[in-house]
Amino acid sequence: MPWSLLKEMTDDFSAARLVGKGAHGQVYKGVDKDGHAIAVKMLHGFHFDMEIEQMISIIPKVHHPNIVQLIGYCHEIEQVVVEYEGKHVIAAEIHNGLCFEYLPNGSLATYITPDDEDSGLDWQTRYRIIKGTCDGLKYLHEGLRSPIIHMSLNPSHILMDEKMTPKIAGFGSARLFGVENTNITMSPLGTMGYMPPEYIDKQVISKEFDIFSLGVIILKLMKGQKSYHEWDFMSPEKFIELVAHEKWGERLQKTMDVTLVEGHFQQVKKCLEIAVRCVEYDRQKRPTIGEIVRMLNETETSLIPQIDSGLLLHVHPLELTFMLSISLEVPRKKKAASMSSSCSLHLDNKGNDRVAFLLVANSPSRYLAKDPLCGVVPPRCIYTLTLTMCNNKQQALSMPSIDSGADYFTLHSVVVGQYELDKDTISAEYEEFFKKTKEKAGHEVQEVALNVICCQQQADCGTSSDSEPTGPTVEIITKADALEVSSMDVHPIEPWIMTTHRAGSLRVWNYKTMATLKSIQDVTDEPVNVAKFVVREKWIVAGDRNGCIHVHNYEENEEVESFCAHSSCITTLAVHPTDPFLFSSSNDAGHLIKLWNWDNDWECKEFHGHVGTVTQVTFNPNDSNSFASASKDGTVKIWSICSDDPSKIITLKLDEHGLSVDYFTRNNQQHLIVGCNDKTAQIWKLETKERVHELESHTNLISAANLHPELPILITGSFDGTVRIWNSITYKLENVIGFHLGAVYAFGCMKGSRRIVVGCHQGIAMMDISLP
Numbered sequence: 001m002p003w004s005l006l007k008e009m010t011d012d013f014s015a016a017r018l019v020g021k022g023a024h025g026q027v028y029k030g031v032d033k034d035g036h037a038i039a040v041k042m043l044h045g046f047h048f049d050m051e052i053e054q055m056i057s058i059i060p061k062v063h064h065p066n067i068v069q070l071i072g073y074c075h076e077i078e079q080v081v082v083e084y085e086g087k088h089v090i091a092a093e094i095h096n097g098l099c100f101e102y103l104p105n106g107s108l109a110t111y112i113t114p115d116d117e118d119s120g121l122d123w124q125t126r127y128r129i130i131k132g133t134c135d136g137l138k139y140l141h142e143g144l145r146s147p148i149i150h151m152s153l154n155p156s157h158i159l160m161d162e163k164m165t166p167k168i169a170g171f172g173s174a175r176l177f178g179v180e181n182t183n184i185t186m187s188p189l190g191t192m193g194y195m196p197p198e199y200i201d202k203q204v205i206s207k208e209f210d211i212f213s214l215g216v217i218i219l220k221l222m223k224g225q226k227s228y229h230e231w232d233f234m235s236p237e238k239f240i241e242l243v244a245h246e247k248w249g250e251r252l253q254k255t256m257d258v259t260l261v262e263g264h265f266q267q268v269k270k271c272l273e274i275a276v277r278c279v280e281y282d283r284q285k286r287p288t289i290g291e292i293v294r295m296l297n298e299t300e301t302s303l304i305p306q307i308d309s310g311l312l313l314h315v316h317p318l319e320l321t322f323m324l325s326i327s328l329e330v331p332r333k334k335k336a337a338s339m340s341s342s343c344s345l346h347l348d349n350k351g352n353d354r355v356a357f358l359l360v361a362n363s364p365s366r367y368l369a370k371d372p373l374c375g376v377v378p379p380r381c382i383y384t385l386t387l388t389m390c391n392n393k394q395q396a397l398s399m400p401s402i403d404s405g406a407d408y409f410t411l412h413s414v415v416v417g418q419y420e421l422d423k424d425t426i427s428a429e430y431e432e433f434f435k436k437t438k439e440k441a442g443h444e445v446q447e448v449a450l451n452v453i454c455c456q457q458q459a460d461c462g463t464s465s466d467s468e469p470t471g472p473t474v475e476i477i478t479k480a481d482a483l484e485v486s487s488m489d490v491h492p493i494e495p496w497i498m499t500t501h502r503a504g505s506l507r508v509w510n511y512k513t514m515a516t517l518k519s520i521q522d523v524t525d526e527p528v529n530v531a532k533f534v535v536r537e538k539w540i541v542a543g544d545r546n547g548c549i550h551v552h553n554y555e556e557n558e559e560v561e562s563f564c565a566h567s568s569c570i571t572t573l574a575v576h577p578t579d580p581f582l583f584s585s586s587n588d589a590g591h592l593i594k595l596w597n598w599d600n601d602w603e604c605k606e607f608h609g610h611v612g613t614v615t616q617v618t619f620n621p622n623d624s625n626s627f628a629s630a631s632k633d634g635t636v637k638i639w640s641i642c643s644d645d646p647s648k649i650i651t652l653k654l655d656e657h658g659l660s661v662d663y664f665t666r667n668n669q670q671h672l673i674v675g676c677n678d679k680t681a682q683i684w685k686l687e688t689k690e691r692v693h694e695l696e697s698h699t700n701l702i703s704a705a706n707l708h709p710e711l712p713i714l715i716t717g718s719f720d721g722t723v724r725i726w727n728s729i730t731y732k733l734e735n736v737i738g739f740h741l742g743a744v745y746a747f748g749c750m751k752g753s754r755r756i757v758v759g760c761h762q763g764i765a766m767m768d769i770s771l772p
């Protein structure tokens with residue numbers, strides 16, 4: 001970045017813009033013409049070599065919501081006239097600077113007080129900080145081809161954004177680790193108090209260095225600066241009991257609902273247990289960051305409030321609030337513009353029976369799905385329905401700001417047997433069933449009226465109950481270019497979603513503003529079937545109906561490459577997480593998987609073995625040399641990228657068409673989830689190559705099955721029009737989400753958030769999923 005630009009953005013490095021000082025330089029807040037803030041760290045003297053080189057070599061490869069993003073750097077030599085021994089001479093002034101995303105809430109060090117008095121951060125915020133820091137560290141240790149050891153984790157290197165999301169900074173001492181896992185250094189690194197004993201004694205560097213530092217940070221965050229090291233003077237059990245009870249027991253009782261205290265108390269204890277294990281003297285006894293994140297995720301699943309009542313379905317909310325006035329066609333800038341005219345309704349079945357429901361609107365024509373909405377809520381499961389009001393401008397304008405009472409839904413519910421209404425949600429069948437059941441004696445059909453409230457402004461909607469959460473936000477997009485999604489990819493850094501559609505179109509759009517950024521014409525003239533982002537190259541790769549691959553640079557807006565890869569429609573594309581490899585497969589008779597090495601002039605390697613269409617290729621997150629492919633030939637195959645030996649290919653026989661596949665870890669063991677055409681998702685344990693479980697509940701084929709990247713849940717999407725959420729540890733079905741947009745074809749998870757995007761027959765839905 002030019003020095004002149006940084007000067008302009010920081011008001012010539014004015015004192016008012018100074019936000020912090022480190023050993024190597026000062027940090028200023030810079031603001032660009034559009035009002036976006038960045039942090040500019042100007043380095044003293046000749047620190048370029050040391051810190052900038054380190055940053056430039058490591059940080060641009062790192063993209064994670066819990067890692068501070070480097071935006072650019074400046075290295076300029078300016079000729080200035082200075083006075084020297086009474087003469088004017090020309091001298092060189094060196095300007096070295098690093099530019100980062102700006103984090104307005106300072107570093108974690110500010111929030112750690114000596115005694116950690118009661119007025120400090122509440123438990124939920126502390127937990128979010130612990131979890132976010134662990135997620136960031138997991139990415140550094142386990143999410144990259146060459147792991148990064150931070151070497152200087154401490155509270156002043158954890159910065160907070162406006163929502164108190166922690167972001168790891170301070171990579172000046174970080175090390176890239178290759179094959180070896182341990183190293184010895186001669187140069188002093190780290191921060192006193194956060195360095196592990198093996199480093200102090202023998203300068204040993206390993207991932208356990210960071211784990212030790214993490215343990216100290218968690219201890220300080222939970223116990224305060226002054227007495228956190230008490231762990232060293234007593235048994236771990238005693239320390240955990242002492243801190244959990246004395247420090248947190250009463251505090252949790254004072255600050256949260258009684259139904260939530262026990263779950264959070266267990267979470268406090270687990271965090272203390274993790275911290276104490278992290279600071280073990282023997283580094284081999286410390287947990288890995290993967291284990292830590294898994295333990296934390298498990299505490300989140302146990303936070304289920306236990307409430308009871310006699311109703312078949314607990315309905316929330318009892319008033320359906322729709323916000324009108326926004327046209328999704330218009331690019332939207334302001335926050336208020338993110339309102340949509342959809343509303344989520346949660347039907348919670350706390351019992352052990354299947355409960356059928358039928359939701360009837362008194363003015364059906366106002367809603368997207370004109371038929372009554374219906375389905376079956378499985379036992380101990382929540383069904384989330386998305387209701388979408390037609391986004392009709394005239395209608396919105398003719399409405400008063402709050403319109404209550406005139407419009408309502410009636411929810412009918414009844415217990416059904418194992419095999420009753422076990423098909424797709426066909427409303428005519430449900431209407432008939434409810435009619436007959438009402439006539440029969442002894443069958444209780446419960447009815448609840450749900451009023452509709454329409455608002456034009458968020459401020460108008462003050463009528464919903466404050467005691468209940470408002471539920472996840474849902475946006476439904478039903479424009480002509482959002483129909484019949486054939487594939488979907490979510491950009492991991494930018495707020496972009498790319499969809500391809502059955503009509504052969506492609507669209508990249510910003511899901512925050514809804515603006516279309518690219519369409520098919522930017523990439524190719526041919527109809528496409530599937531497309532992916534290659535983030536590190538700033539590319540879009542698209543596979544067309546004729547078997548060609550088109551590579552487009554989305555930043556330069558130019559074609560990079562276009563070549564014929566297969567002889568018929570490309571069915572799947574996959575981008576290797578670290579190597580310059582693109583995988584493709586097609587409908588052609590050979591059913592080959594081809595690997596294209598773009599660093600080697602798109603050299604091709606072929607993988608033979610499938611005898612039916614390959615539907616998906618997925619890389620093993622724990623072994624970048626291995627990948628799995630699902631096929632309509634009834635198998636999933638696991639391949640080694642390097643090996644040509646056919647005997648090394650592992651074949652799992654599904655007995656059904658494999659339509660999608662993903663890896664996940666359960667109890668430290670790798671598994672695969674495979675979406676099949678027989679309405680089930682099969683779970684395979686990799687070590688024993690056994691089918692260990694089947695997720696059964698969908699009423700049509702499973703088109704997509706994935707592990708959520710942030711939560712311990714598995715997600716399945718089906719032609720039955722629903723997405724289902726399963727606990728990845730217990731396999732319990734937690735939530736059914738019905739969008740009523742027809743068959744679900746594809747979905748994507750947004751990294752660093754709980755949002756999912758679902759591509760359906762009649763449009764696209766975006767929603768935040770929450771752990772029940």
Ligand SMILES: Nc1ncnc2c1ncn2[C@@H]1O[C@H](COP(=O)(O)OP(=O)(O)OP(=O)(O)O)[C@@H](O)[C@H]1O
Pocket residue numbers: 019020021022023024025026027039041068100101102103104106107156157159169170172
């Ligand atoms: N990206 C940022 N956004 C907002 N404030 C920041 C940012 N980076 C740093 N700061 C502020 O500046 C202070 C100093 O940051 P700096 O990176 O220089 O610290 P340091 O790592 O201790 O320094 P050094 O690496 O030079 O020893 C931080 O504690 C924080 O308050």
